[in-house]
Amino acid sequence: MSSTTKGAGPLLRAAGLSKHFPLESGLLASLRRAEARTVKAVEAVSLDVYAGQTLAIVGESGSGKSTLGRLLLRLTQPTAGRVLYKDENIFSMKRGELRAFRRQAQIILQDPYASLNPRMRVGRIIREPLDIYREGSRAERDKRAHMLLERVGLTSGHARAYPSELSGGQRQRVGIAAALALSPEIIIADEPTSSLDVSVQAQTLNLLSELQRDFNLTYVFITHDLGVVQHFSDRVAVMYLGKIVEEAPTETLFAAPQHPYTQVLFSAIPLPDPTRRVNWDLPKGEPPSPLDPPPGCHFHPRCPKVMTACSAVEPPLKATGPARRVACLLFEDEAGLPQTKGD
């Protein structure tokens, strides 16, 4: 798989990454042993994140997109697989290496009400990463915090405020400033604008764009908002029940989504255009429980193009074009592979 290339190889590369959560823990469960039931939140995900680009990870609740984001930063341990940062597996990094990685890789969270310490003044929240990494003198750190505040569209006067005194949009700016404090290379943004009103969302997205341009930042944007994806990202990975079902450059994907799930997802987006009303009845059923995903392709019970083989074969993610992968049996033959039996 190649990239649409700005820059060189991938900055971050996930290979065979899985995260299973045990359902039962404790003495009884370990006595029972047998087959421990698990939720496969992320299952065998491989993807590349290229420097200076924005990769969007989209999916509905329970698709595993947030868990994937946490794995990419080693905020949780994988059940299997690796994440390579500049060819170094972040899960085998020693303390010193990990510390160096952590300053290069930051996170912005969805809820600026929950992610900022309510007892810390804004100036201190932004300064804290610099304190931890002992960057310069106290005066220099304060100066940088003030500079960052201004860079994200607040004033140095806000340094003395508590998060509760700020609006949602202002808090998200504080979160962004704190993430920028150590001049990272990559930022994972988990639903950064989902709790904001549309005009505030626009301001925040514009800010994130400017910062990317000015600091050559790499973004991984985790979101369920396809408008934001289309506006903001270079490439998109679509997740369904822990797996990537399709990955493509943004324009290609929106022009012609290949996976039936991507098609259903796109058709369900309420477009702000009353002359283009969608067929609201299209998506069938509910996403199945991640506790008990259907066999074969996880999407097959809801798929409008389901074939008999789909309940038996787990379709692998296969290249179907330049920088484009899709996990669907419909595309097996196009990739020059033998057609599955049963249809």
Add this chain to the structure above:
Amino acid sequence: MNLLSLRHLTTEFYSGGRWLEAVSDVSFDLRPGEILGLVGESGCGKSTIAYSIMRLLAKNARISGGEVWLGDVNLTEANDERLQDLRGSRLSMIFQDPMTALDSLFTVGHQIIETLQEHLDLDAAAARARALELLRQVGIPAAEERLNAYPYQFSGGMSQRIALAIAISCQPQVLIADEPTTALDVTIQAQILHLIRRLMVEEGGTGVLLITHDLGVVAQVCDRVAVMYAGKIVEFGAVEAIFSDPLHPYTQALLNSLPSQGIQRGALENIRGRVPSLDDRPAGCRFHPRCAHARDICRVEAPPLVKRDGGQEVACVLYD
């Protein structure tokens, strides 16, 4: 004939020792069989309107002016007993969080049947049969078994279907839906909106007041829309007209700030500044400090909502 009429509704909140207007002089009519969208950003007063109509305002809030008519009943003057009788029968509401309407201690069947027997003259068997029919109508699979399930056993989307089943159980004339799909995934949202449209509007002739911040949802399901800013309606009209020819600078800015429609990577339009808080609303047009077209008169005079040729209403001096 209008199902629901608001006349100069004004609702206030008590805060910091005084009463502050959350909704100011709002008037509109809801017609049978239509979905009327009430759209605006957080704090614009759209949910307060819903709670004012239902007379479910919190203790620190009051209707300080105007009237709400449900047909020939003045809801603003109705007593508790009358309201109790109207809610659930002629007037229903669904919420963003379906658990608001469901009691976790009782089976969903019990809750639907209770509503039915409260308002309709049905014996136990007839109520149960009707409850089953309702669950099937809202697309609950294996309705017979699910009647005996508790709310926690349902997903968010399924819970909202059940809340909808209860809301429509007595065939209300008016359904108020306050952000009914905001907490749901987009494919489930599509199903629920489709259901509301089909059950209420096409079959029942019910009027739906749909409160949402999502302009996509408005465009897809509403017939007419009221755009609210800082407690007032700034623009009102048919959904096609509002989206193709928005008149108020706020409506224009709101539509331009949407990231979508294949326009990639350009900066999104910003509305400068932020929504004013309740105790800090500017004089004159409340949008003027953020408006690109503001003139001197906008700082002093609040423009009324005026109907233009073609029926669209707008509150802005640009169109005097």
